[in-house]
Amino acid sequence: MARKVFDIIPPHLVGKKTTKSRERAAHKKIRKEKSKRSFRFGGIIVSSLALIVIACVFLYFKLASLSVIVWPATEDLNIQELVVASTGATAVDLATKTIPAQVILDEKELWQEFDATGSGSDEGLATGTIRVYNKYNPATTINLKTGTHFLSDSGKYFQSLSKIIIPAAQIKGGKITPGSVDVKVKAIEAGEDYNISASKFSIPKLAGTDLYYALYGESSTKMEGGYKSTSKVVTADDIENAKEALSDKLLADIDASLREKVSAEGLVAFNDALTKQVVETSASVKAGAQVEKFNYKVKVTGSVLTFKKADLDDLAHKDIAAQIATGRTLLEKSLVLNYVPAKVELATGRVSFNLQILSKTYPQVNKLELISKISRKDSTQIRDIIDSAFLGQVSQVRINFWPFWVTKGPTNQNKIKVDLIFE
DSSP: OOOOOOSSOOHHHHHHHHHHHHHHHHHHHHHHHHHHHHHHHHHHHHHHHHHHHHHHHHIIIIIOEEEEEEEEOOEEEEEEEEEEEETTOOSOBTTTTEEEOEEEEEEEEEEEEEEOOEEEEEEEEEEEEEEEEEOOSSOOOEEEOTTOEEEETTSOEEEESSOEEEOOOEEETTEEEOEEEEEEEEEEEESGGGOOOSOEEEOGGGTTSTHHHHEEEEOSSOOBOOEEEEEEEOOHHHHHHHHHHHHHHHHHHHHHHHHHHHHHTTEEOOGGGEEEEEEEEEESSOTTOOOSEEEEEEEEEEEEEEEEHHHHHHHHHHHHHHHSOTTEEEEEEEEEEEEEEEEEETTTTEEEEEEEEEEEEEEOOOHHHHHHHHTTOOHHHHHHHHHHHTTTOEEEEEEEEESTTOOSOOSSGGGEEEEEOOO
16 A cells, blocks of 8 residues: 655644654653763762772872881890099099099088086175174273174174274273274175174174173174175086087088088999098187086088099990990990999098999890881781891880781881880
């Protein structure tokens, strides 16, 4: 059957064709958009993977690091020497085991006040004049010896200072005129109580005789000069105790001062090399002085024969260097020096002592060279290199790579750290 050709689409087909065309166009657009989204998504994935790769490479080459901790085995070193420190030496001499010495001098002087502990009295006897009367009948001259006692009507005793001759009484017309004489007297005890006013006196030793009532005395003026007081007195023990106390103090002070100088200047001194002595003492008063306080002065001098700790360390290091085995090095923090004095000669400025040098040594390794060798090496290779460098004298090795995926030492040697631990 022949195919029909329409120049003009029939009206009933126009709607259908248009719809189909639109559907085809829409499907085509959707497929195109899906294709674009797929392309973009793939690009993102590729870019992300590329960034991850770049980051890993960066972390590997820039952040990779290696930490190696080595515990080398050590050997003990024990050296015994007789060393001399001399003021005649000017430098450390290993051959003669001699180091320089020096003498430090010091001087101290001190005045100090002390209390007097003794007690004494200061006193005076009252004195005056008594007129002694003689009315004895029959009239006769009476003689009294020096020291004759007179008793005042107030009960105070006085005694004459010289022999007394009392003229006889005169009797005229049955009236008696007593003879009299003035006599110097003094009180028999000290004190103001004997400064009595004008008084009447009897002679007590004549009691019971006819003369007791015939001889008597009177004073017309007050007795004077009587007093009594107590005071502090410096005793011989006070002076000796002051000397001892002040000397002990200054000797202790100069001892401490010398030891402080030795320590502050990094020196060494033995007890037998320190001397101190009292060179001058004096008191402001003598024993018996009536004062409450007195001053005492002491002067002391001291000296110490000493040497520098640095010189002893220098000698020890030189001695170790001369005796240490080839290929080994000193573990500095293990160095211990013990020394005991053998002989101190202050007169010649020499002190000899026994020196013991104790230390530990370990294989000598160049850390920079070691770091160069373990760069770009794995843990097994690193252990072999370390074992070889330390001649097999290693008790433990700890290797830490970072980050965790790193398995070889970084190329950058600044990222490699080697620490030695000694226990």
